[in-house]
Amino acid sequence: MNKTLNQKAWFFVLPVVALVAFNAVIPLMTVVNFSVQETFGDNVFFWAGVRWFEEVLRSERFHAALLRQLLYTGIILAIEIPLGLAIALAMPRRGPWVSVCLVFMALPLLIPWNVVGSMWNILALPDIGLLGRSLNAIGLEYNYTRQPFAAWFTMVLMDVWHWTSLVVLLCYAGLRSIPDAFYQAAKVDGARAWAVFRYIQLPKLRYVLTIAILLRLMDSFMIYTEVIVLTGGGPGNATTFLSIDLQKIALGQFDLGPAGAMSIIYFLIILFLSWMFYTLMMRNEDRS
Amino acid sequence: MKRPGWLIPTAYIVFLMLPIYWLLNMSFKSTNEILGSFTLWPREFTFDNYVEILTNPVWYSGYLNSLSYVVINTVLSVVVALPAAYAFSRYRFLGDKHLFFWLLTNRMAPPAVFALPFLQLYSAVGLFDTHIGVALAHTLFNVPLAVWILEGFMSGVPKELDETAYVDGYSFPRFFTRIFLPTIAAGIGVAAFFCFMFSWVELLLAKTLTSVEAKPIVATMTRTASASGYELGLLAAAGMLTIIPGAFVIYFVRNYIAKGFALGRV
Numbered sequence: 001m002n003k004t005l006n007q008k009a010w011f012f013v014l015p016v017v018a019l020v021a022f023n024a025v026i027p028l029m030t031v032v033n034f035s036v037q038e039t040f041g042d043n044v045f046f047w048a049g050v051r052w053f054e055e056v057l058r059s060e061r062f063h064a065a066l067l068r069q070l071l072y073t074g075i076i077l078a079i080e081i082p083l084g085l086a087i088a089l090a091m092p093r094r095g096p097w098v099s100v101c102l103v104f105m106a107l108p109l110l111i112p113w114n115v116v117g118s119m120w121n122i123l124a125l126p127d128i129g130l131l132g133r134s135l136n137a138i139g140l141e142y143n144y145t146r147q148p149f150a151a152w153f154t155m156v157l158m159d160v161w162h163w164t165s166l167v168v169l170l171c172y173a174g175l176r177s178i179p180d181a182f183y184q185a186a187k188v189d190g191a192r193a194w195a196v197f198r199y200i201q202l203p204k205l206r207y208v209l210t211i212a213i214l215l216r217l218m219d220s221f222m223i224y225t226e227v228i229v230l231t232g233g234g235p236g237n238a239t240t241f242l243s244i245d246l247q248k249i250a251l252g253q254f255d256l257g258p259a260g261a262m263s264i265i266y267f268l269i270i271l272f273l274s275w276m277f278y279t280l281m282m283r284n285e286d287r288s
Numbered sequence: 289m290k291r292p293g294w295l296i297p298t299a300y301i302v303f304l305m306l307p308i309y310w311l312l313n314m315s316f317k318s319t320n321e322i323l324g325s326f327t328l329w330p331r332e333f334t335f336d337n338y339v340e341i342l343t344n345p346v347w348y349s350g351y352l353n354s355l356s357y358v359v360i361n362t363v364l365s366v367v368v369a370l371p372a373a374y375a376f377s378r379y380r381f382l383g384d385k386h387l388f389f390w391l392l393t394n395r396m397a398p399p400a401v402f403a404l405p406f407l408q409l410y411s412a413v414g415l416f417d418t419h420i421g422v423a424l425a426h427t428l429f430n431v432p433l434a435v436w437i438l439e440g441f442m443s444g445v446p447k448e449l450d451e452t453a454y455v456d457g458y459s460f461p462r463f464f465t466r467i468f469l470p471t472i473a474a475g476i477g478v479a480a481f482f483c484f485m486f487s488w489v490e491l492l493l494a495k496t497l498t499s500v501e502a503k504p505i506v507a508t509m510t511r512t513a514s515a516s517g518y519e520l521g522l523l524a525a526a527g528m529l530t531i532i533p534g535a536f537v538i539y540f541v542r543n544y545i546a547k548g549f550a551l552g553r554v
Contacts, residue, residue: 003380004378004379004380005379005381006379007381008381009378009380009381010381012371013371013376015371015372017387019368019431020394023425024394024428027409086296090294090295090296090297091297103535103538103539103542104305105301106545107531107538109545110485110531110535110537110538111489111527112490112491112505112506113491113506114509115509115531118311118523119310119311122310123306123307128323128520129310130306133326161303161304161307166549169546169549170549173547208546211549218396221398222398222399224400225491225492229510242400243399243400243401246401247400250403251404251496263400263401266398266400270396271393273396274389274396275389278389278392
């Protein structure tokens, strides 16, 4: 759409800018303040320069948390994207079952995150949980509060349960936007299912898949509540991701300097991902 | 289709329902049964857990608190987002693209980064432990979300609509409220739904910013879980009750959910 130049439009966005500035700029400046100062309590601060940044960037604890975060994000993307795509392709295109599928599939997305954690906690308990009990019954030793691998397995399964539907819904919406004529043309040409997928469906899905991948990428970088409720970051530090580590430092130990520096670094990572998201999305929009 | 196409979606839905069934199962059991035996369905069927939650003010006030700030947040977010989204969809102005991107970064901002500064800021302005405080804090990610979703929907409305209305002698406020808003009613519904949803599921900020007066149900749950040992039945019943509002509203927006997650751009 060709838009007209109108500087008065600023008045329309002013309320939003004021509200978000109050919420985003002031706290962000607080974090910046923490990150360059040293304090011994009583609101007395000393200039510390970039010391905290150096400390955080060098600390093995941060490296470990970042590495765990990247590994976790990698695993869930590798599972959720293909799985979501496969389910969307197998879903009925019309008829009464469509609504049923959509409502049931969207349900996990609306459950409060700590309830998701509690739910999986209850499900995975080795003695009285359905999952834990079943795994132990078939001879696998499974206790997510003690074995790091079991904790990771449960976390990944929980995330797949929680968020695959997002990928399904997006892909399904993309598939529905393909006109029937495309399929009829393919039928006339005698195209096989694979060819239909490769040359008709996949190109149409590129846009929604971009959104799905980037949303999952960014949101999994912020995961906090589910992990806290399910494993509390343990056993040991096995599931201590970035945001959990940050909370341990900030609210747990009140080490404001390092917490501030880590917040800034963390935020810059997210900012970079958002920028990628924005650029890709806008490029797609211009093309379509 | 020759191959059984319904198999994959069915299997997936069963997988989705299993943990929810297990929670439902637990919520109807007595504590004795939960801890004493492993049963696939409740043998001593009891409503005690639900009765406890619906009669004990500690529990049900949690629900009321959550609903209050969620509703305040939804109304506030959509109302301030409407004019902004209109401006972004119709006009070019100085810094519009940067502003639009800056809004998005706040949707992506990790609450963990903001928890402590928020606590200080809201304590300083006297909004700690109030419904409005939590509602305002949640606008951090909901206002950008609402702006993006609404902008997506508004861009789908041809500009000729605006121009025709002006030719017909409508003033801007009258055009906006009488013609434009009804046209994008679906978009407003979806934006409101997403604000409702993300405010409802969020825990970290809601928990950090409250202590007694505005304590949300999700915080009551986590504190009960750690304080009174293992009252799993109660926790399960509380969890089941938090699913109900979501399950209820989801039916109305089922066809638009994907569009909302794509921020109005599918």
